Each structure stands twice: as C-alpha cells, then as structure tokens.
Amino acid sequence: SAPAKPKKTWALSNFDIGRQLGRGKFGNVYLAREKESQFVVALKVLFKRQIGETKVEHQVRREIEIQSHLRHPHILRLYAYFHDEARIYLVLEYAPQGTLFSALQAQPMKRFDDRQSATYIKALCSALLYLHERDIIHRDIKPENLLLGHKGVLKIADFGWSVHEPNSMRLTLCGTVDYLPPEMVLNKPHTKNVDLWSLGVLCFELLVGHAPFFSKTYEETYQKILKVDYKTPEHVSKAAAHLISKLLVLNPMHRMPLDQIMLHPWIVAHTQ
Numbered sequence: 001s002a003p004a005k006p007k008k009t010w011a012l013s014n015f016d017i018g019r020q021l022g023r024g025k026f027g028n029v030y031l032a033r034e035k036e037s038q039f040v041v042a043l044k045v046l047f048k049r050q051i052g053e054t055k056v057e058h059q060v061r062r063e064i065e066i067q068s069h070l071r072h073p074h075i076l077r078l079y080a081y082f083h084d085e086a087r088i089y090l091v092l093e094y095a096p097q098g099t100l101f102s103a104l105q106a107q108p109m110k111r112f113d114d115r116q117s118a119t120y121i122k123a124l125c126s127a128l129l130y131l132h133e134r135d136i137i138h139r140d141i142k143p144e145n146l147l148l149g150h151k152g153v154l155k156i157a158d159f160g161w162s163v164h165e166p167n168s169m170r171l172t173l174c175g176t177v178d179y180l181p182p183e184m185v186l187n188k189p190h191t192k193n194v195d196l197w198s199l200g201v202l203c204f205e206l207l208v209g210h211a212p213f214f215s216k217t218y219e220e221t222y223q224k225i226l227k228v229d230y231k232t233p234e235h236v237s238k239a240a241a242h243l244i245s246k247l248l249v250l251n252p253m254h255r256m257p258l259d260q261i262m263l264h265p266w267i268v269a270h271t272q
C-alpha cells in the first residue's frame with residue numbers, strides 16, 4: 001500500500017485570514033487561504049481559556065478525532081488542526097453557499113418545494129448511513145449545522161456545541177430544542193435512531209418553514225414532542241406527510257430505517 005503521507009504540521013503563518021464567517025461561544029470561524037496552494041478554507045479558531053474552563057475540551061478532541069477521519073461528499077471535511085499557546089485551530093472545508101438555515105430564510109415562502117427538500121433529505125440520508133455504519137450518532141442535524149457547498153450540495157457540519165449565529169433566530173442555550181427526540185427530552189440513553197427523528201423534524205421544517213413542535217416556550221415544545229403533537233399543513237404532499245409520520249414516531253425502534261427512506265416514493269419521485 002502507498003506509504004502513509006507524513007503529517008505536515010501547520011501554523012497560522014501558513015494562512016492569509018479573510019472575513020469572519022460566524023461567531024460562537026468558544027470561538028470564531030474565518031475565511032482563510034493557504035498561502036502556497038491558494039486553497040480556500042474555513043478556519044475555526046477556538047479559545048483554549050474558554051474551553052479549558054468547561055467540559056467542552058474532550059468534546060473538541062472527539063470532534064477532531066471523528067471528523068478528521070471522515071470522507072463523504074455530504075460531510076464537511078476537517079483537513080488539519082494545530083494550536084498555539086492560546087488557541088486551537090481547525091482547518092475546515094469552506095462551503096461557499098452558507099447555511100441551510102439562511103437559505104431557508106431566503107426562500108420567498110420561507111420553505112422549499114418537494115424536489116429541493118427531497119434532494120437535501122436524500123443527501124442527509126446517505127451521510128447518516130455512512131456515519132451509522134461507523135457507529136457515529138447524534139450529528140446535530142438542524143438547519144444551522146447544515147452547510148451548502150459548490151452547486152448547493154448539502155454538507156453536515158457538526159460543531160458539537162451551540163453557536164449564536166447572527167442570522168439564526170433560535171438563541172437558546174444548547175441550540176434549538178425543536179430537534180430533540182422524546183428519548184433525549186426524557187434524558188434516556190440515546191441510540192442512532194435519534195437521527196431518524198431529527199431527519200423527520202428537518203423534513204417537516206424544509207417543507208413547512210418552521211419546526212413541527214415549535215412553540216413559544218421550551219416547556220410547551222417539550223410537551224408537544226413527548227406527545228408527538230404536530231399538524232402537517234394541507235399544502236404538504238401526501239407522500240411527504242407519510243414519510244414524516246414514519247420518522248416522528250415515539251418508539252425509536254419503530255422509526256423508518258435509513259435504507260428504507262432512500263427508497264420511499266416521495267424521495268424516488270423527487271430526486272434523480
């Protein structure tokens with residue numbers, strides 16, 4: 001087999017730093033360009049002091065360990081990482097079309113049609129199949145954490161903790177609670193079937209423009225989640241409503257598995 005590529009050590013001096021792409025609790029993300037290759041990346045800069053004081057440090061390590069080994073068209077690449085005395089730097093793939101959250105807001109009716117929604121759901125399904133095969137679960141698949149690459153190709157970009165993006169209305173402590181499945185609301189151990197629930201929530205939100213259990217207060221949202229209390233508007237196609245009803249299921253074992261979602265009539269009818 002080919003000799004392993006020697007690990008190049010990177011430093012901040014290898015990059016020209018561009019505009020800020022977003023701000024977070026533990027750091028910021030900048031557009032950056034590697035000087036020699038002119039390759040454009042997203043440089044995530046995390047402050048050690050902020051991380052050191054919280055339990056987030058092991059989360060960052062896990063994030064780096066997992067994401068650096070993943071290779072999939074719908075998962076944002078982590079190319080490299082390095083640190084100096086005050087900061088940790090993650091060299092990430094740059095997604096030129098921003099977040100799915102802002103793309104949804106930019107829609108005239110604040111929602112996508114069947115074709116666009118099914119295309120995103122299918123891409124997410126293939127990424128989740130890849131992750132589940134590797135026993136990786138609970139990717140935070142809400143619109144704020146989904147990015148759009150060249151030609152609008154969806155990329156899971158799991159940051160592992162909440163960020164207060166300028167344009168995301170959901171400024172809650174740990175990111176929106178809209179996507180939490182019942183088993184996590186009740187603090188039960190969660191399996192990879194949490195991703196199936198979140199996929200159902202996302203499918204609803206793409207087609208309707210807001211999350212199925214959206215309410216004024218957390219309490220109300222929790223209650224609705226635990227009762228699977230949601231209504232699908234009339235304008236949503238029967239096929240899409242059927243798929244959503246097979247994912248927003250209380251018992252995690254009874255949610256439609258990913259390989260069946262890929263073959264669902266709504267996905268087949270609206271994607272190439």
Ligand SMILES: Clc1ccc(CN2CCN(c3c(Br)cnc4[nH]c(-c5ccc(CN6CCOCC6)cc5)nc34)CC2)cc1
Binds near residue numbers: 021028029092159
């Ligand atoms: Cl520590 C931390 C700090 C901030 C965040 C929130 N974002 C996570 C995603 N970040 C991006 C990453 Br990683 C990779 N590629 C990106 N590409 C962009 C991006 C690209 C383009 C835009 C501009 N919009 C594009 C769509 O049309 C309107 C203008 C906005 C954002 N953001 C990221 C930006 C920051 C997460 C963690």
